[in-house]
Every structure is written in C-alpha cells, then in structure tokens.
Amino acid sequence: MKSQVVILLSVLSAVLARCPADWDHYNDKCFFLSRDNETFAGALKLCEVIGAQYGRVASLATVDDAGTQSHLEGLVTKTSSLEYYIGATDIVHEGTWVWVSNGQTATYTNWGPFQPNNRGGAENCAGITYDIPNGFVGHWTDKPCTKELPYICEMPFRQA
Numbered sequence: 131m132k133s134q135v136v137i138l139l140s141v142l143s144a145v146l147a148r149c150p151a152d153w154d155h156y157n158d159k160c161f162f163l164s165r166d167n168e169t170f171a172g173a174l175k176l177c178e179v180i181g182a183q184y185g186r187v188a189s190l191a192t193v194d195d196a197g198t199q200s201h202l203e204g205l206v207t208k209t210s211s212l213e214y215y216i217g218a219t220d221i222v223h224e225g226t227w228v229w230v231s232n233g234q235t236a237t238y239t240n241w242g243p244f245q246p247n248n249r250g251g252a253e254n255c256a257g258i259t260y261d262i263p264n265g266f267v268g269h270w271t272d273k274p275c276t277k278e279l280p281y282i283c284e285m286p287f288r289q290a
C-alpha cells in the first residue's frame with residue numbers, strides 16, 4: 131500500500147511538472163497567450179492568479195534571448211491578435227526597462243523602428259507587435275500601460 135502511494139505521488143508530481151493544456155512549453159518555461167484584453171497591471175495580476183491555480187509563480191513573459199523571442203513570435207502568429215503585452219516596463223526609471231518577473235534590467239531587447247519612444251511622455255509598458263508595413267514583425271513597442279491588450283504569461287515548467 132505504502133509503495134503504491136509513493137508511486138502515485140511520483141506520477142502526480144511528474145504530471146504537475148508539465149505545462150497545463152493551453153500552455154506552451156519552451157525550455158524551462160510554460161507560456162500562455164490570453165484571449166482577453168487587460169491593462170498591463172491587470173494582465174500581470176491575472177497571470178499571477180492563473181499560475182497560482184497550478185501552484186506555480188507566474189508572471190508576464192520575460193523575453194531574455196533571441197530563442198524565446200522567436201518562439202513567442204511563432205505563437206503570436208498563430209493567433210488573430212497583432213499585439214500582446216510582455217513583462218517589461220520602464221515605469222520606475224524612464225528608459226530603464228525591467229522585467230516584472232524578476233526585477234532584472236532587460237539586456238536582450240527587440241525594439242521596433244523608433245522604439246521605445248515614450249510617446250506623449252507616457253509609454254511605460256512593452257508589447258510584441260505585428261505592423262508589418264511599419265517594420266514591426268514581432269518587434270517590441272512601448273505603449274501606455276492603461277491600453278487594454280492581450281498578454282503573454284509565463285510560469286516555470288517545473289514546480290519550485
């Protein structure tokens with residue numbers, strides 16, 4: 131009996147370590163593309179709430195290398211939405227882009243033409259954008275954090 135419980139628990143933990151249905155697996159992360167539109171703050175909160183349902187710490191997506199960028203581009207192009215929030219903001223220090231998942235300054239970036247431009251002095255949240263005529267092919271733009279957009283969540287592939 132005891133060994134059956136142990137086997138059951140190890141099977142369960144193996145299942146829990148995977149990405150849930152509707153989530154995408156890439157390297158050590160699971161990603162989720164929302165179907166609803168939210169402000170940046172609303173999107174971050176919802177990522178956290180959704181992740182908590184799986185017992186994991188989730189956030190808005192951190193795009194810290196070209197591989198992750200191109201993987202997310204592939205996911206976005208399968209949807210009908212042209213813009214998604216990712217988890218970078220310069221709300222604390224204008225011009226210093228930080229990932230909300232870990233507080234680290236963004237080293238890899240993929241800004242589109244003339245971005246980030248902080249238009250109107252009020253663009254402090256980043257998104258992936260498709261606007262091919264203007265040169266945005268999954269490139270990043272800074273935009274007002276109050277804009278309501280779909281968003282990409284991430285959480286660890288393995289439970290902490």
Ligand SMILES: *[C@@H]1O[C@H](CO)[C@@H](O)[C@H](O)[C@H]1NC(C)=O
Pocket residue numbers: 165166167278280
């Ligand atoms: C999200 O916003 C887009 C663009 O404004 C709109 O076309 C779409 O219907 C919205 N989606 C929802 C679920 O409200």
Ligand SMILES: [Ca+2]
Pocket residue numbers: 220221224225248252253254255272
């Ligand atoms: Ca800004």
Ligand SMILES: [Ca+2]
Pocket residue numbers: 245246247248249253271272273
């Ligand atoms: Ca901008």
